[in-house]
Amino acid sequence: MSDILGLFDANLISSILRFVTPILLAALGGLICERAGVFNIALEGMMVTGAFAAVVGSFFTGSPLLGVLLAMFAGMLISLIFAVLAINLKGDMIVLGIATNLMTSGLTVFLLRTIFGVKGAFQDPSLLGLTNIHIPILKDLPFLGPLLSGHNLVVYSALVLVVVVQLFLFRHKLGLRLRGVGEEPEAAATLGVSVNKLRYLAILASGVLCGLAGAQLSLGNVTLFVENMSAGRGWIAVAAVMLGQAHPIGVFGASVLFGLSDTISFRLQGLGLASQFTDMVPYLVTLMSLFAIELQRRRSSLIKAEA
Amino acid sequence: MEPSMKVNKPALNSLRWLKKAWFAIQAPLIAIVGGLLIGALIMLITGHNPIDAYSEMLEGAVGGRNSANLVSTINRSAPIIGMGIAASIAFRAGMFNIGGEGQLVLGGVAAALTAVYVPLPPILLVPLALIAAALAGGLYALMAAFFEFKFNVPLLVSTLLLNYPARYFTSYLVTHPFRDVASGMNQTFQVPENIRFALLGENTQLHAGLFITLTIVILAAFIINRTVPGYEVRMTGLNARFSRYGGIRSKKVGYWSMFLSGAVAGTVGAIEILGVIYRYVDGALTLPLYAWTGIMTALLSGSSPFGVLAAGLFFSAVQTGGFGMERKTDVVRELSRVLQAIIIMLVAARASFQFGKQKDTVEDES
Numbered sequence: 001m002s003d004i005l006g007l008f009d010a011n012l013i014s015s016i017l018r019f020v021t022p023i024l025l026a027a028l029g030g031l032i033c034e035r036a037g038v039f040n041i042a043l044e045g046m047m048v049t050g051a052f053a054a055v056v057g058s059f060f061t062g063s064p065l066l067g068v069l070l071a072m073f074a075g076m077l078i079s080l081i082f083a084v085l086a087i088n089l090k091g092d093m094i095v096l097g098i099a100t101n102l103m104t105s106g107l108t109v110f111l112l113r114t115i116f117g118v119k120g121a122f123q124d125p126s127l128l129g130l131t132n133i134h135i136p137i138l139k140d141l142p143f144l145g146p147l148l149s150g151h152n153l154v155v156y157s158a159l160v161l162v163v164v165v166q167l168f169l170f171r172h173k174l175g176l177r178l179r180g181v182g183e184e185p186e187a188a189a190t191l192g193v194s195v196n197k198l199r200y201l202a203i204l205a206s207g208v209l210c211g212l213a214g215a216q217l218s219l220g221n222v223t224l225f226v227e228n229m230s231a232g233r234g235w236i237a238v239a240a241v242m243l244g245q246a247h248p249i250g251v252f253g254a255s256v257l258f259g260l261s262d263t264i265s266f267r268l269q270g271l272g273l274a275s276q277f278t279d280m281v282p283y284l285v286t287l288m289s290l291f292a293i294e295l296q297r298r299r300s301s302l303i304k305a306e307a
Numbered sequence: 308m309e310p311s312m313k314v315n316k317p318a319l320n321s322l323r324w325l326k327k328a329w330f331a332i333q334a335p336l337i338a339i340v341g342g343l344l345i346g347a348l349i350m351l352i353t354g355h356n357p358i359d360a361y362s363e364m365l366e367g368a369v370g371g372r373n374s375a376n377l378v379s380t381i382n383r384s385a386p387i388i389g390m391g392i393a394a395s396i397a398f399r400a401g402m403f404n405i406g407g408e409g410q411l412v413l414g415g416v417a418a419a420l421t422a423v424y425v426p427l428p429p430i431l432l433v434p435l436a437l438i439a440a441a442l443a444g445g446l447y448a449l450m451a452a453f454f455e456f457k458f459n460v461p462l463l464v465s466t467l468l469l470n471y472p473a474r475y476f477t478s479y480l481v482t483h484p485f486r487d488v489a490s491g492m493n494q495t496f497q498v499p500e501n502i503r504f505a506l507l508g509e510n511t512q513l514h515a516g517l518f519i520t521l522t523i524v525i526l527a528a529f530i531i532n533r534t535v536p537g538y539e540v541r542m543t544g545l546n547a548r549f550s551r552y553g554g555i556r557s558k559k560v561g562y563w564s565m566f567l568s569g570a571v572a573g574t575v576g577a578i579e580i581l582g583v584i585y586r587y588v589d590g591a592l593t594l595p596l597y598a599w600t601g602i603m604t605a606l607l608s609g610s611s612p613f614g615v616l617a618a619g620l621f622f623s624a625v626q627t628g629g630f631g632m633e634r635k636t637d638v639v640r641e642l643s644r645v646l647q648a649i650i651i652m653l654v655a656a657r658a659s660f661q662f663g664k665q666k667d668t669v670e671d672e673s
Contacts, residue, residue, distance in 0.1 A: 041463070081652075089656035094403060094463065095606055099651040102599060106644030107349075113639045114353045235467050242461070276479035283471040290460040297459075 012267055014146040018221055019266070020259030021158045022047065022230075025213035026237035027244070027251045028158075028165050029206030034246045035169060036202035037182035041097035042082050044234025045104035046207050050075040050214020052108040055122060055225040056115060064130045068154060068215040075211020076204055078104060083203040087196050101234070109227050121226040129223035130154060130215075154216045161209070166248040178202060210234070232283065239286045243293060254289065261285040334657045335607050335618070335650075342650035349645070350638065360638045367631015368624035373510070380620070380627040382512050382583065383595070385520045386411075388619030389575035390601025392527045393568045395610035399531050400564035402452065406466030407572045407598035409473030410448050414440035414573025416477040418580045419587035420485060422498035429502045436502070437519075437577050444573020445566045447473065452565035456558050478589050493589035504582035516582030523571055528612035530567075572598070596644070600626070606651050622647055 026043045033040035053074030058067030082100050085091040109119070116122045130152035139149035169175040180188040181198045189195050213233075218225050236258050243257075244250030265281035347357035369377045390407050397404035418440040425432060451469060454460040482493040504515040576592055584591055600622050601615075607622075608614025625647060629640030 085652055085656045091652065091655035095655040096652060098405065098602065098606075099648045099655065102603070103645050103648030103652070106641040106648065109641035110349075110639050110645060111353070113637070114355070119639065232468070232471060235464065239464055239468070242464070274479050274483060276475040276482070280472045280475045283468045287454075287460070287465060287468050290465065291454075291458050294458045294460065 011146075012263060013143065014150060015266070016147065016256075016260055016263050017151055017155050017159075018216075019262040020255050021155045021216045021220065022213040023233055023237050023240060023258050023262075024158050024252060024255035025154075025161070025209045025216065026206075026234055027240035027255050028161055028248065029209035029213075030237050030241040031244070031246050031248065031251050032165065032169075032178070032202045032209075033206050034241050035182045036178050036199050037185060038086070038199050038202055039093045039097075040082070040203065040206055041094060041235070041238055042078070042100035043206065043210050043237050044230050044232070045097075045101035046075045046078050046210035047214040047217070047230040047234045047237075048108055048228060049078050049104045050211030051218035051229050052111065052214070052225055053211065054215035054219045055127060056111075058129075058219055059124065059127050062126075062128065064128045064219050065153070067219055068130070068212065071215035072208045072211040075209070075214065076207040079203050079207025079210070082207075083200050086203070087199055105228050108225075112225065112227070119227075121224060123224035127223055129219045152216075152220050154212060154220055157212070158216075162248050162252045169248065174198075174201075213237075236282060236286050239290060243289045245293075257289065258282060258286055331609070331611075331614070334654055335614075338607070338650045338653035338657065339621070341653045342646050345649050346642065346646045350642075355636070355638050360632050360636050360642070363635040364625070364628035364632045364643075366628075367634070368628030370631075376627060376631065378512055380624045381517070382514075383627055384619045384623035385517050385582075386575050386579055386592075386595075386597040387600045387604060387623050388616055389520050389523060389578065390572060390598050391604035391608075391615035391619050392523055392601075392612055393571040393575065394602045394605035395608075395612060395615055396527060396531070396571065397448075397564050397568035398605055398610045400560045402455075402561055402565055402568070403463045404448060404451070404466050404565060404568050405463060405602060406448065406451060406469045406473075407568075407601055408593055409466075409470040410444035410569040410572035411576045411598050412477045412592050413447050413473050413576070414444035415576030415580050415592050416480055416495075416587050417443035417573065418577030419495045419498060420480075422502055422581065423485075423496050423586075429499075432502050433581070436498075436581065437574060440573040440577035440580075441570035442573070444576065445568075445570035448565045448569025448572070449562065452562050456561065474593060477587070481587055481589050487586070495587045497586045498581065502581065503585055504578075512583075514582040516578040519574070519578055523574065524612050524616050527571070531610075531612060595626075600647065603647050603651050607654055 026047055029046075030040055030043050050071035054064075054067040054071035056067070057070030058064045061067070078100065082096055085096050086093050112122060113119055132150045132152050133156070135149040139145045167175075169179060177188065177193045178198050178201070180191075180193060181195050185195050214230065217229055217233075237255075240251055240254040240258055243254035244252070261282045265278045268278040268281070269275050343361070347361070350357040350360055367376055368380050371377070371379075390411065393407050393410070394404065418436040421436040421439045422432060425435060427435060447469065448466070451460075451462055451466045454465050455462040478493070481495050485495050487494055487496045507513040507515065507517075575597070579592060580587060601619070604615045604618035604622055607618040625643045626640070629643035632638050632642070633640040
């Protein structure tokens with residue numbers, strides 16, 4: 001037991017948000033789509049595209065921030081393809097999502113070779129990652145200091161975006177319409193709301209957010225690009241949307257849970273456990289949480305039945 | 308479904324059959340041409356020569372000395388077709404099983420361990436290894452169906468997530484307890500020679516396991532055509548969303564189709580072990596993306612077993628050709644994956660129109 005508690009040192013605490021961020025950003029994108037009635041499982045592919053584009057941008061401009069911008073743009077481009085095929089050509093979203101993920105995993109390897117002349121991974125001393133910002137006063141507090149301070153701009157943006165998405169969906173006119181499109185598309189259409197336009201907006205937003213998530217992977221957590229470096233996090237984000245019931249605060253909680261399991265899995269490797277078992281942790285925790293939703297639902301329906 | 312089908316003039320039947328066949332392959336063909344054109348465009352933009360790349364791809368797929376590349380294409384197509392059948396069985400029942408990869412590796416490792424460690428004569432050991440593989444894959448897939456029906460855990464997400472534990476677990480088995488340490492690699496010991504599938508000739512890599520794959524295709528065609536369409540036809544008008552990919556989602560059909568789907572995936576793993584690799588090597592079944600390519604063949608062919616056979620040969624040719632292209636030009640073989648994905652996107656975009664039409668006719672009739 002003391003071993004487990006010993007894991008929660010300052011190092012672990014400071015890495016929590018770093019691991020939470022990519023899942024959270026992608027999940028926010030998935031959430032907006034879900035609210036607009038779009039089942040987007042292409043998060044994974046948009047994320048890996050973002051991770052690659054971030055490295056390209058940072059390497060050639062020397063500015064990690066421009067890398068982040070390029071990542072958002074690239075994520076949006078992929079989401080645009082998804083949107084055209086899903087909305088204009090009415091393709092099945094599940095099939096398109098799977099195809100998008102496979103296309104991007106191949107395309108990034110193809111471009112890795114074309115642009116950098118390497119296969120598998122790209123790492124270079126002149127590739128700059130995002131700088132961490134230490135917040136005065138806060139950084140000296142115990143626990144809160146390492147938890148909240150010393151992160152890069154993408155991490156802070158992710159936290160702000162939770163609030164922004166919350167306000168957008170529940171306080172802004174456009175967000176209200178977007179939810180209307182998701183819940184009652186026919187009714188929304190009769191009221192003169194353009195269903196397609198809002199779904200486009202949602203898909204493009206998810207592309208930008210997943211691009212940002214990818215940038216955090218390749219310029220935040222590490223400073224390199226590896227083939228398929230999103231490693232299923234896009235799917236974990238899909239699960240986070242379900243666990244968080246497509247509610248920004250709930251999705252934030254789910255992302256923290258999954259990010260935490262990511263962090264712990266990373267740290268457990270130091271304890272001499274076979275890496276294969278620690279690598280399983282995030283996926284098992286995600287699966288388990290999907291059971292929890294159902295058990296929770298049953299309990300609340302039981303309570304209702306009693307009342 | 309179409310009103311014209313009520314007419315029963317024998318003379319028209321063959322013509323109608325041709326028309327139906329053309330209708331079935333028209334969409335995939337257009338998508339393939341479109342995919343190759345878009346691929347060429349991508350190469351042009353990135354400064355590669357598409358004509359060189361495609362001709363090397365063709366040579367790499369079917370050429371070579373003594374058609375060696377064609378043999379590679381056929382060999383590689385077997386696991387792709389097998390995984391395509393695995394996917395089709397589930398898709399046809401409305402179960403979106405995208406966990407083929409996990410079911411495949413569990414089957415592969417079960418077959419390898421059975422073959423290496425169980426002391427039985429070959430005539431018993433080969434079937435036992437195949438059964439162990441089918442059970443390992445089938446039960447793992449069944450578990451996802453159980454989660455879906457009993458706990459509302461969406462199958463699409465659970466099957467995908469279950470890929471990872473299966474992959475890591477098999478990786479653990481062959482890096483720790485069952486590792487052939489002396490080999491220096493993460494792999495099991497070799498399976499005894501007397502239980503490997505026979506090669507179909509002196510200088511060929513083609514092996515007897517290909518017949519098992521063919522049998523699976525034929526059996527799957529029988530099962531799907533004899534049992535599912537009955538449900539399918541009745542349900543199309545009632546539940547458009549799920550009938551789009553096949554039959555209905557009754558629990559019994561769901562459980563059985565998931566078990567069979569996983570069992571086929573597991574068997575594919577066993578065939579690769581006993582016919583090609585001769586031991587379980589970490590990553591050998593996952594790195595070539597057999598499971599994902601299989602899913603794509605099912606999507607390209609509308610989950611029809613003989614369509615999967617054709618699509619599997621085609622995708623296998625694209626991939627094997629990709630190796631040739633990578634050797635001879637500066638285009639990496641992963642471009643093959645991009646081409647396949649684009650083809651699926653085009654099929655998905657086109658298919659929606661046809662499904663839309665079908666749905667309309669049903670509604671018109673009722």
